[in-house]
Amino acid sequence: MHRRSPLPLLLAALLGTHAAAAPVTVKHERGTLTLPAPAARVAALEYSFVDTLLALGVRPVGAALGTQGGDRGAPPYLRAQVRGIPATGSRAQPSLEALAAARPDLILADAFVHKDTSVQFARLAPTADFQSRRGSLADLNAQTLAIGQLVGREAAARRLLADQASLNAKARAFAKKGAPAFVAAVVTPGSFTVHTDQSFVGSFLEALGRKNQLAPRGDQTQYGLSLEGLVALNPASLVLFTAPDEKPITDTWKQSPLWQRLSAVQRGRVYVFDRDDWTRGRGPQALKLMVAQTIRSRFLQDAAPATGFGTP
Template sequence: MTYRTLTTLTLATLLAAPALAAPVTVQHDRGTLTLPAPAKRVVALEYSFVDTLLALGVKPVGAALGTQGGDRGAPPYLKPKVGGVVTTGSRAQPSLEGIAALRPDLILADSLVHKDTAPALGRVAPTAVFPSRRADLDQLNEQTLLIGRLVGREAAAKQLLADQKSLIAKARAFTKKGAPAFVTGVVTPTSFTAHTAGSFAGSFLEAVGRKNQLPVKDGQTQYELSLEGLVALQPQTLVLFTAPDETPVTAAWAKNPLWQKLPAVKRGRVYEFNRDDWTRGRGPTALKLMVAQTIESRFLQDAAPGTSFKYQP
């Protein structure tokens, strides 16, 4: 074998060899996390992380899809996509043993819900902690980029955000200029939790061109309001996030004369959206549904809500 032949074979071998994966580093709520290579086996402990991973083309090996502690499991729009994903408890009660059995090389955790369990999670596998539950739209978009980097899909993450920006710009074209500010909140059978301009849903509705009446209060992006507290705000527009299998507390409020005096009720500008779509997923896929519904409901146009979105207590 000649020297030239040997050199050619060596070069061909080098070219054919798989490239070594480079380490990836991100900043998160508990410091700096460096992985020796992009993660392949990911456990997601919040729905927004599940949504984001799936949008990036990465199926988690495990996720907090359980119903313990009052959790409702995966939002319906995600259920067709999570077949085969192992349930590792609920969001508030993740199973360390179940997670460890999956041999993850990355765990995604929430800075609020998992503040006490994050150290234990970190002993199971490298853990990135982000403020999902209390994040606004900009923060969640930043997380999309960071998660994309952690799983080797940063280019896909950038494309997702570019597509999202274009979609929001198209939605803004429907928004009526000078439309009055809105008040929005999640309504359960026992409470009305206002979502300020610092919440995900509240900041998203501002991104598509409407003004949120409520700023962050004492550092809280979400807080409870009574009927009397709502009346004091005199909202011209109300946006309610409810669950289809629950009777919201506003059904009882609607029988009160105070409710009937609300400007939003008098104007017929009370919109109802499914909170499974709006406040639980909080990811790129959920946002597409939200953009479509802001247009279909006629909220952006400040017109009377369409039948599917009209509040009917």
């Protein structure tokens, strides 16, 4: 029996090893990061990074899933997927000890939340900082590609982005031409924070075909507003992101004649979404959920909110 020479197999193995170990370089908020090979053990300190890694088929070795400092924990759509991933503190208060124990070869940090602590992370492992909490849809899409490159799954990342672009295009077909501009805000029991056209959710809704009424205030893509300030804007459509287990400040505002004067209220165009899924996930999986809910809500059509998406 003729035996095949092991040389071709050996060469293929060597070439495959060489390709897998090729250095990877990406730009991030603190400069340029070069890894000698794609990262295999990644710690993620924001939910968007966790979402993106899981969408790419990479399970983090540690993630900021804790509830210290008032953090509400992982968004509902992610909770089943993150079971068993070691918690490395919360997003606001990462644990250096837990990070070190995870032995990551890459840490993904938030350029806004971790601006004062990122240097400490870099002492544990190479660290890439991205604008997640204060990023726009374009920023989040760019980091999906960068993370894909860092973990050696660039082709998969590009597929995710292409799928998202296709979904967005389909959603835009529902958008009513000439619909009035909207104001979007995250509402808690004590605050009303508007999200401009350069915020994540504000730019996302624009990408689906509706016009955001607000531009950033200086360098603030999100900022607080009073009821009087909202009345001064008088939006024709109002999009609110609330938590189902909280009593939002707008419940109190509804008792005021000022609230009743709002054009959006008079037109019946106040839409409500779960802020835990919408404003904290910010990854490819969250975006799919958001597109589906936006279409179902009837916001794009500038029609009265569908059941489950209007004010209680």
